[in-house]
Amino acid sequence: MTGDHQVMIGNAMLGKGFPVLIQTMYDSALPKEGEALDELLRRIGKLNAMGCDIIRFSYPSKDDQDSFSYICKRSPIPVVADIHFDYQLALDAIACGCQKIRINPGNIGARWKVDEVVKSAKDHNVAIRIGLNSGSLPKGNDPVPTLMCNTALTYLSWFEQAHFYNTVVSLKASDTEVTLEANRLFAKLSDYPLHLGVTEAGSVVSAITRSTWALGQLLSEGIGNTLRISITGDIETEVQAGVELLRTLGLRKKGIRVVSCPRCGRHSFDSQGFLESIESDLLMMDKDLTVAIMGCQVNGPGEAKAADLAITGIGNSIFLYEKGTLIKKVTQQDAKAALLEAIEHA
Structure with a gap:
């Protein structure tokens, strides 16, 4: 949808002319036992059958290495590792075989640590999502949407200096107007793919209402390449809501x-x-x-x-x-x- 820049996440392609993809995020700690891991894989398969294209997991500790590697190798859809603060966890998750990592370069630490993550992602053909929320931005006097956009552009310049371009950007806020303004501004200035979402949107009714209002407008304007309807509730409901939004907008045909x-x-x-x-x-x-x-x-x-x-x-x-x-x-x-x-x- 947005721009001509294309990004590969496993076997999924993002960019202009490619379908908008639906994501969700696993809602528990990774299980350790083989039987529980196989049950999780069956759940991922069900989510995929419902219309989910990408799944994200928190990766808070190297204690999850074996379980995460097991899932990455067997998942029917691309797997994303969500990383905060520790660049070594990002390197470890990449080594586990995930197809994408989500980081906020601003909380990873020194620039050299970010560069190490980018180098590893490039070596392993792993995509990176620069994930910025309105509550985790550097200090500045600009309006929040402008600050979000400029911060993302700065981080993209870091990646490009390392000749890394397999990047997706997300600019999220719990305020729908901030979400709308930030993504519209970024889409005017960059052709990198955008992952859309309204963060911390609440329970089923409020989350779907807020997300549909914001994401529906952006998608109707040709902005956005992936989305997550973030709900305090079942991830199956997130997928169902995402599918219904895309079907309502005429962006996805399959399904009853x-x-x-x-x-x-x-x-x-x-x-x-x-x-x-x-x-x-x-x-x-x-x-x-x-x-x-x-x-x-x-x-x-x-x-x-x-x-x-x-x-x-x-x-x-x-x-x-x-x-x-x-x-x-x-x-x-x-x-x-x-x-x-x-x-x-x-």
């Missing part, structure tokens, strides 16, 4: 679009409970379909006409439609299996 009604006093089919029971299955299905899940026969038939597949019900009688035509009547107990089968064959 769900249309469902808010429950009201007319409902005799528990559409809310049904959606909760089937949503994780729908999120992992690589089909470009619209599926309507309606609670009663008032709006159900109308929505069914506009959807590829639709389901609604009266009591224990559940009606399945395909492109507006009733194709099957089943019980509530069989409704989930019937819908999934219809999607599979659509």
